[in-house]
Amino acid sequence: MLTIEKTSGTRQTISCSDGRRITLVGTAHVSQHSVDEVAQAIEEINPDRICVELDEGRYNSRINDKGWEDLNLKTIFKQNKGFLMLANMALSSYQKRLGNQTGVKPGDEIMSAITIAKEKQIPFSLCDREIQVTFKRAWRLSSFWNKMKLISVLISAIFSNEEMNDEDLEKLKENDILQSMLEEMAKELPTIKKVLIDERDQYLASSIYSEKGNNIVAVVGAGHVPGLVAHLEKLDSQKISPDTTNLEFVPKASSFGKIFSWLIVIALLGIIAIGFIRTGWEGGLEMFLYWFALNATLTGVAAIATLAHPVTIILSMLAAPITALSPTLGVGMVAGILEVTLRKPRVKDFEHLTDDIVKFKKWFSNRILHAFAVFMSTSILASIGTFIAFPLLINKLRVS
Numbered sequence: 001m002l003t004i005e006k007t008s009g010t011r012q013t014i015s016c017s018d019g020r021r022i023t024l025v026g027t028a029h030v031s032q033h034s035v036d037e038v039a040q041a042i043e044e045i046n047p048d049r050i051c052v053e054l055d056e057g058r059y060n061s062r063i064n065d066k067g068w069e070d071l072n073l074k075t076i077f078k079q080n081k082g083f084l085m086l087a088n089m090a091l092s093s094y095q096k097r098l099g100n101q102t103g104v105k106p107g108d109e110i111m112s113a114i115t116i117a118k119e120k121q122i123p124f125s126l127c128d129r130e131i132q133v134t135f136k137r138a139w140r141l142s143s144f145w146n147k148m149k150l151i152s153v154l155i156s157a158i159f160s161n162e163e164m165n166d167e168d169l170e171k172l173k174e175n176d177i178l179q180s181m182l183e184e185m186a187k188e189l190p191t192i193k194k195v196l197i198d199e200r201d202q203y204l205a206s207s208i209y210s211e212k213g214n215n216i217v218a219v220v221g222a223g224h225v226p227g228l229v230a231h232l233e234k235l236d237s238q239k240i241s242p243d244t245t246n247l248e249f250v251p252k253a254s255s256f257g258k259i260f261s262w263l264i265v266i267a268l269l270g271i272i273a274i275g276f277i278r279t280g281w282e283g284g285l286e287m288f289l290y291w292f293a294l295n296a297t298l299t300g301v302a303a304i305a306t307l308a309h310p311v312t313i314i315l316s317m318l319a320a321p322i323t324a325l326s327p328t329l330g331v332g333m334v335a336g337i338l339e340v341t342l343r344k345p346r347v348k349d350f351e352h353l354t355d356d357i358v359k360f361k362k363w364f365s366n367r368i369l370h371a372f373a374v375f376m377s378t379s380i381l382a383s384i385g386t387f388i389a390f391p392l393l394i395n396k397l398r399v400s
Contacts, residue, residue: 004229010037012225016236020214023047024229026222027109034109038219042116049213050117052110053204053220055128062111073345073371077336082375087135089357089372090154113219127207127218129200133248138195140251146189153189199247201227206242209235264386265325271393278397287396291389292321298385299331302377307364312338312374320382332379340371 003015014022025041027034042050076085117124142150189196205228208218220228234240272291276284299320303313316335323329345367349356356362356369363369 010034010222011041012229014229014232016209016232020216022208022216022218022232024225025217025219026225027219028222032108035112038109038113039116042113042120042122042217045215045217047122047213047215047217049211049216050113050122050124051127051208051211051216051218052113052124053128053218053224054107054110054114054126055130056126057130057132058107058128059114059126062107073340073368074337077333077340077375080330080333082332082336082372082379084132084135084139085372086151086154086376088131110219113217123213125207125211127204127211129203129244129247133250134195134200136250137199138192141195142189142192146192149189150192198227200224202231202240203244203247204228205231205235206244206247208232210242268325268386268389268393271390271397275393275397287393290396291393294389294392295321295324295382295385298381298388299335299378302381303335303374306370306373306377308335308339308374308378309342311342316378320378320385324382324386330379331382332375335378336371336375339374340367343367343370345371 005013005015010026012024012026014024016022023041023045025038027038076082114124116122138150139147201224204220204224208216208228209232218228231240235242268291272284272288275287279287296317300313300317303316308316312335315338316331319334320331323331323334349366349368352362352366353368356366363373
């Protein structure tokens, strides 16, 4: 039977029914004290395995110190992964802001645990779920309106310049920086709390419980500890399976979205076709040009407002009505690719990205952020243009 012993203010030692011991070291990702506490815990316990709250993607980014250098904007736009990039930028913004206020680089205690493991030749395991999988599941399992709310929450997180007071910072030192951000998102979107919060606790618990070792130290954000203890109890009593396959599965895009897109295309073409039938060639052509001008104009307004390249503005306006008739293409994709092609990102754009993303003006001077701004703005206004076109075209039919 699993027993729990609180050995200190930051540690909880769990004795499993098979004799293994798992010591959870709850840390604050913005506290020097946590860095010292991790080193002390490993020294005192001398574990045969160290588990850390980190996924492979974030680990590789830290050890290679690449940051955003491997970012391929063209691929992101082509594969419609703008949301994932926005989510990553929001996370980086949040971490950067807190790091500046506390003077401690987020996650230093995690990297310290890995460094000690390498020095002492103790096997270590990356036990967190890939953050990309978390964001993808949250996106795919959200309704249209929840997706819009999720984007607004992410954008507000990027541009928020709110300074934390001393009380907030102290609370943060008892929590996990990523967990804190996800909890804030979950407050606005309770329907996907399960994906953002609960699943991640279960994944960490399953990963830690499944690792080899009779004396394991798991370094995790303090905010995870209650959830981990609850899931470890269920795992030890075999109430739940340690298999995490279902937690790593990314659902396919809803067929409803594709069907809805095709219905919009068919409806638009149908209205214009009726215009040709009822009013003749000239009347039908007038309706088509009216819709073309509306869609192109709004796209142009978006491109101009974000100071896109002149060629991007012209070609995006011409492409907008065409892409509106294709569920698989988007004018934002075209505009984004054009912008990043005509204004190729410079070395300094990559180097300063984590600083620039929190400053609105920098979204016009940093070429990476600028391309993303053009992509988002043209996508949104072009979509608005398509929906506005319906009542206007129907009204023209009635008048004619």
